[in-house]
Amino acid sequence: MSSESVTAAQGKPVGGTVNPLGTSEQSLDAQNQAHNRGDGGSAAPSGAHHDETAEIAAYTRALTKVYGSGDAEVVALDHVDVDFARARFTAVMGPSGSGKSTLMHCVAGLDSPTSGEVVIGDTNIATLKDSKLTELRRDRIGFVFQSFNLIPTLTALENIELPMSIAGRKPDQEWLDHVIDIVGLRSRLKHKPSQLSGGQQQRVACARALVGKPDIIFADEPTGNLDSAASAEILGFLASSVSDLGQTIVMVTHDPTAAAYADRALFLADGRIVSDMDDPDRDKVLERMVGLNSSPGSADAVATPTVQA
Numbered sequence: 583m584s585s586e587s588v589t590a591a592q593g594k595p596v597g598g599t600v601n602p603l604g605t606s607e608q609s610l611d612a613q614n615q616a617h618n619r620g621d622g623g624s625a626a627p628s629g630a631h632h633d634e635t636a637e638i639a640a641y642t643r644a645l646t647k648v649y650g651s652g653d654a655e656v657v658a659l660d661h662v663d664v665d666f667a668r669a670r671f672t673a674v675m676g677p678s679g680s681g682k683s684t685l686m687h688c689v690a691g692l693d694s695p696t697s698g699e700v701v702i703g704d705t706n707i708a709t710l711k712d713s714k715l716t717e718l719r720r721d722r723i724g725f726v727f728q729s730f731n732l733i734p735t736l737t738a739l740e741n742i743e744l745p746m747s748i749a750g751r752k753p754d755q756e757w758l759d760h761v762i763d764i765v766g767l768r769s770r771l772k773h774k775p776s777q778l779s780g781g782q783q784q785r786v787a788c789a790r791a792l793v794g795k796p797d798i799i800f801a802d803e804p805t806g807n808l809d810s811a812a813s814a815e816i817l818g819f820l821a822s823s824v825s826d827l828g829q830t831i832v833m834v835t836h837d838p839t840a841a842a843y844a845d846r847a848l849f850l851a852d853g854r855i856v857s858d859m860d861d862p863d864r865d866k867v868l869e870r871m872v873g874l875n876s877s878p879g880s881a882d883a884v885a886t887p888t889v890q891a
C-alpha cells in the first residue's frame with residue numbers, strides 16, 4: 583500500500599466514553615478540520631489537517647476483504663483506512679460492486695475482514711468473542727440493510743421494536759412515536775412485511791435502526807425504494823438527528839441529492855477510497871462522479887458502468 587495509508591494509520595484518538603446518543607460537545611468545526619482532506623480527489627486521507635481532539639466513532643486500518651479464491655477471487659475492500667467522526671453524517675458512494683455494502687458490513691461487525699482492523703468506539707472488534715460482538719451490534723449499532731431484512735412473521739411495529747426487545751430495553755415511547763410519524767408508518771404498524779410496499783418496508787427498516795438511538799447507524803441505500811418526498815423526509819430526519827442529537831450516520835447512496843444531506847461524501851472504486859469530500863452538494867457530487875469516471879488513475883472505475891451521474 584502507498585505511503586498515504588501509513589500516514590493515515592498513525593494513531594488517532596478514539597472516543598473514550600460511549601454515550602448512547604453520541605451527544606458530543608465536539609464542535610462541528612473541529613470535526614470538519616479532522617476531515618479537512620480537501621476535495622482534490624486524493625486517494626486516501628492525508629491526515630495532514632487532522633485535529634487530534636476529534637472524536638472518532640469508528641475507524642478502519644488496512645481493512646481488506648477478499649471473497650473467493652483463485653480465478654473466483656474478488657478483492658471487495660483493498661486496505662481501506664477510514665475514520666468516521668462522531669456526530670457526523672457520511673455518505674458512501676461509488677459504482678455498483680465497488681465495495682460499499684462490504685465496507686458497511688465489516689465496520690458494523692456483520693462480516694469479518696480478511697485482514698486489517700475495525701475499531702468501534704474504543705473496541706477493536708476482532709478481539710471480541712461472538713457473544714460480545716453480538717452485544718455490541720445490538721446495543722451500539724443500528725443497521726438499515728439494502729435488502730431490509732425484516733422478520734416476515736412480525737408486524738411493522740414488532741419489527742421496529744425487535745432490537746430493543748431482544749436487548750430487554752424499553753423504547754422511549756415519545757421517541758418511538760416521533761420516529762414512526764417521521765417515517766410515515768402510523769397507519770401500517772399492524773401490517774406484516776409481505777403486506778407492505780418496498781418503500782414501506784424500507785421505512786420500517788429505517789425506524790428499527792433509529793429507535794434505539796445507537797452510537798452509529800449504518801444505512802445501506804435507505805432511500806433506494808422511496809419517492810422523492812418520502813426520501814426527503816427521511817434524509818432530513820437523519821440529518822437533523824446528526825445536527826440536533828449528535829447521532830453518527832454512515833449512509834450508502836447512489837443519489838447525489840441524498841448525498842447532499844451528508845457532511846461528507848466518500849467515494850469508493852474497486853474496494854478503495856478514491857475521493858473524500860466535505861460538505862457535499864448535488865453539483866459537487868455529480869462533478870466528482872464524472873471526474874472519477876474520466877480520471878486516468880481510476881481506469882477500473884471507468885469500466886464499471888453503473889454510476890448514475
Ligand SMILES: Nc1ncnc2c1ncn2[C@@H]1O[C@H](COP(=O)(O)OP(=O)(O)OP(=O)(O)O)[C@@H](O)[C@H]1O
Pocket residue numbers: 649650656657658676677678679680681682683684685728
Ligand atoms: N458473498 C460474496 N461472495 C463473493 N463475492 C462477493 C460477496 N459479496 C460481495 N461480493 C463481491 O464483492 C464486491 C463488492 O460488493 P458490494 O456488495 O460491497 O458492492 P456495492 O458497492 O455495495 O454494490 P451495489 O451498489 O451494487 O450494492 C462485488 O464485486 C461483489 O460481487
Ligand SMILES: [Mg+2]
Pocket residue numbers: 682683684728802
Ligand atoms: Mg451494496
